[in-house]
Amino acid sequence: MDEAQGALTQLRAYLAQQNLNANAQLPPEREFCEVLGVSRGELRKALAVLEENGELWRHVGKGTFVGTRPFEEITGVAEIAAASNPREVMHARLVVEPMLAREAALNATAADIAEMRQCLKASREATTWRQYENCDNRLHRLVAEASHNTLLIALFDTLNAVRRAVVWGRLRNNVDRPPSDHHSFREHDALVDAIADRDLAAAAAAMDRHLHAVQANLLRFRLAAE
């Protein structure tokens, strides 16, 4: 009994004596057990107790550290994309982007809106689908940026990265160019107008309509491919 808990007391004493601050790394188990004069098994049992208690955390290849375990690293875009599919991505856009448009209408500066208008102009002058898609991407990101919320922008970037990873292969050829009556032109105009008017509901609705049109277009594209 006294023996069994010996390692834990030794460990506690060591931590108290060294009074390490959070995130300090303590020696590797192979040395540490010799320092404390206990077997590695006993040391690991003691460490397990303190880890369960949230006083330290361990990781293979890294070491043992004081404090609470840092948050799980977010899975990479590629992994999310592998577990997702175009339908989910479209749905997520429909959930998130109208909200971003709303925030943009609330927080956009004159400079933001001017940049959006310039982007609209550039998209109409695009001579290839690739150029057009660059403008389209840029406009949607400008809307996110206009929220002036770093975190929301980061979330949009994640969404966008996954979208591009999921619909990877789909690329229009380079010879055609966007028709001058492309549906997105009007929809983008309405979106930016609503943001400029500070009309929150209209901005969200315009984004919603636009994305629904994109979705319908995607469906049509898929049917035509079969």
Add this chain to the structure above:
Amino acid sequence: MDEAQGALTQLRAYLAQQNLNANAQLPPEREFCEVLGVSRGELRKALAVLEENGELWRHVGKGTFVGTRPFEEITGVAEIAAASNPREVMHARLVVEPMLAREAALNATAADIAEMRQCLKASREATTWRQYENCDNRLHRLVAEASHNTLLIALFDTLNAVRRAVVWGRLRNNVDRPPSDHHSFREHDALVDAIADRDLAAAAAAMDRHLHAVQANLLRFRLAAE
């Protein structure tokens, strides 16, 4: 003139002939210029044109690739957190989570709802703040999971990771325990009830009210600390 544009034509011909799909990597400049039979300088000028056109992108140490430049790799949670602040995080939660609650009300299965109810029960039985916060985290993630949309769940995880990184230091002591009349209990109940009732608007509203209460609580906590 003919000479000057020679490299560009050669390059275009190569791209057309090999008909590479997007994101294909083409040879390093030092070999490529020999293949095309032009000097490296000319090749680089031609590549610059196509890069400006958005048909390819280059990066030191990586190489030259076909297609549009991938968006800046998603910054790690730590970097987002460093560029953000508690106010932004709270606002982002208010924007995103009610929407997730709405999606949950639409897509939750009976098993999802049962798990939420179990989580509510566990949160009431928590004897320490740490245990309670584990339950709280779990409930919010269960709501996200109930959307059954991989991408939305991933976005929630990012938001949550940033939240935890931003409010890093703030941790309640381990001696107190959540009072039995803690405001979150009622709010969580209302949220899960609305989801179970498939009432989209009520679910979103319940989440909104809950987060506003959390926000008010945070403010009060901050004032008390000063």
Add this chain to the structure above:
DNA sequence: TTGCCTAATCAATCAGGAATTGGTTAAACG
């Protein structure tokens, strides 16, 4: 048997350097 210790092994991670690659500069050449 049961429990513990020791050693070996595994798998994840990190550290360092060599090699690769786009970007840049300077001298040589015509």
Add this chain to the structure above:
DNA sequence: CGTTTAACCAATTCCTGATTGATTAGGCAA
């Protein structure tokens, strides 16, 4: 004066070896 060539720079990748927590198997004593 423009072009080519070579060298160098800086960012990135790749590889190898070492480190480290986790796991397992054998030996050993009570």
